[in-house]
Amino acid sequence: MSFNTISVIGLGYIGLPTAAMFASRKKKVIGVDVNQHAVDTINRGEIHIVEPDLDMIVHAAVTEGYLKAVLKPEPADAFLIAVPTPFKKSLNQDDIPEPDLTYIQKAAEAIAPVLKKGDLVILESTSPVGATEQMAEWLAAARPDLSFPSANSEATDEMVDVNVAHCPERVLPGHVVRELVENDRVIGGITAKCSARAVELYNTFVQGECVITNARTAEMAKLTENSCRDVQIAFANELSIICDKLDIDVWELISLANRHPRINILQPGPGVGGHCIAVDPWFIVSKTPEEAKLIHTARKVNDAKPEWVINKVKIAIADFLQANPEKTAKDVTIACYGLAFKPDIDDLRESPALNITKKIAKMHSGRIIAVEPNIKALPIIAAEIELQKLGNAINIADIHLLLVDHVMFKANRPEKGVIIDTKGIW
Template sequence: MSFETISVIGLGYIGLPTAAMFASRKKKVIGVDVNQHAVDTINQGKIHIVEPDLDMIVHAAVTEGYLKAVTTPEPADAFLIAVPTPFKPCNEGEIPEPDLGYIESACNAIAPVLKKGDLVILESTSPVGATEQVAQWLATARADLSFPQDAGDEADVNVAHCPERVLPGHVVRELVENDRVIGGMSPRCSTRSVELYKTFVQGDCVITNARTAEMAKLTENSCRDVQIAFANELSLICDKLDINVWELISLANRHPRINILQPGPGVGGHCIAVDPWFIVSKTPIEAQIIHTARKVNDSKPGWVVDKTKMAIVDFLQENSDKTAKEITIACYGLAFKPDIDDLRESPAMQIVHEIASFHTGKVIAVEPNIHQLPSSLEQVELQSFDVAKSTADIHVMLVDHKEFKAESLNSAYLVDTKGIW
């Protein structure tokens, strides 16, 4: 069965590019989101996120009539769920647990319009067992239809998991080129999912079961988290031993079998800073290294804040005529990684917020990819690089955006977490 109409639930950083790629192949695509502003923006042929080349694709798809956005699901042949999976509230020191509330809401929303022959794919990064939970929620809502947990290949509705594996800033290209892991709840679920993704995916679509597909995405990001934690721990050690960590890593990487990553202010984003907890929460006894890596990376922002406090002390000792209230601190970068506008789980955001909370003087943020600061940084001024460079007393480099790499900044009071100055 071919897929003539495709519905994407959740039009964020993954859902909208995915919807746009299907629409670019002349498929009718119905995007669904609870955010009315996002829906209205997309229906104007514009985008509400920053992602290279996506604006042109969305504009063409909307103009040609292949893509529309709505707030309530409509009938389709395939439904892709791409909604957030945040954490449940927890106390400091507790292991965060994933909150599947958005996924459950998406299931409840699409259930009334499901019909025999439909395919439902969970793209949201999820803990192991979430795809089976999706199938159960749908089965409970639609007792008149059969699902693969009971009917296998004979199910009326097929269900599968296919995690996204794209890099923000390169999403359009990687959606097409990257391999996809397809985890169906039955062989037919997998086969139909491959057929759907081959609409635009040029990479291989590798078939496995749903649980392994879920674990594959969590494993990829946990591996990356462990590697970053090693680099971040090295930076703490080198700071204590008065060794240049950037030079050290460069020297170590000359070994043919060593490839140490670069340290930074922590780990952010909707994947690497989140996904390892999905493993730890399910298997807290077994996931020792993964858990330790999370703790190392989560502690790095606090270390940066402490280094900033030390810079303030040093400045006051050298400038006895000034008070802390007269000191201006400039923080360079707010996004969770270079050259994007995505602030989700950003360690830079956490650091700037903490600095603004304790510092009595002015705090400036320089973020070339946004035009307005979030409400959580209401005490902070958004300024240009030139203003920050010329007016700040203390400089905190947090994100190595291309605009910053093209500049130079020499200061005795510089906290450089990226080693570019």
């Protein structure tokens, strides 16, 4: 069965590019989002996020009538769910956050009324192991008149009305359009037919290989990729703390160590952010807390790095006041360069840079300014922070805190004031 109409639930950093890629292949795409602003923006042929080349693709797709955005799901042949999967604070004794599948459940319940026999439902959201099977159960509960696949059922593919699979995104912000097309995709159907139909759908635009496995392994594959990165970053972050104590330049050290043909140490930073690397390892730890010791420790190391940075700022304030005894803390202006969770994007989700800046604003009685070239306004949660242009910040601030290595920062090192460089570019 061909897929004439495709629905994408969640039009964020993954959902919108995915919807646009299907639409660019002349497929009718219905994007669904609860955000009225996002829906209105897309229907004007514009985008509400920063992602290179995406604006042109969306504009063409909307203008040609292949893409529209709505607030409620409409009938389609395939449904891709790309909603957030955050974690909630756990009350267990180990203080391990637990996955919050509320958004997935609400998305499943929203599409259930418009499902029909022959449809395909794919969970793209990065999820804990078992989430795809749980989604199928929610769908089955909402539509008892239809049959859904189950890992524990003896029902054959011929007895299943709606196919269900998991296909995690594996793209890098800033390169999403290209990587959606070129990267391999891991396809994990609950049954073999579910996988085959998902491969058929993604072959619409994916040029990479669609590798088939089961749903649980597909879920674990994405978690494994991000947990591996988290462990590697934790090593670099821990190394930076050690080097600071031993009065060693960590950037030079890593550069020297990486000259070994089998060594590739990553670069340290102020912490780990985004909705993947900072979140996904907890999905593994929450399921297997006794076994995931290294992954758990890496999370603790990376989560502790922002406080280490804040302590460096406190020391810098004290040193500045000692050198300028006529001034008080209220006279000290701090500029924080970068609020996004990684360079040259506008994504603030789980951003250590934003959280560090907010905490400094709360603890410091003086002026706090931020430079973030990829956003036009600060979120409400950071209202006490003053957004400034780069040139103004360089001239105004007494303490310069570099948090994100945006391209425009690299050639604009402040000539005066105290510099705290967490990315090694100044």
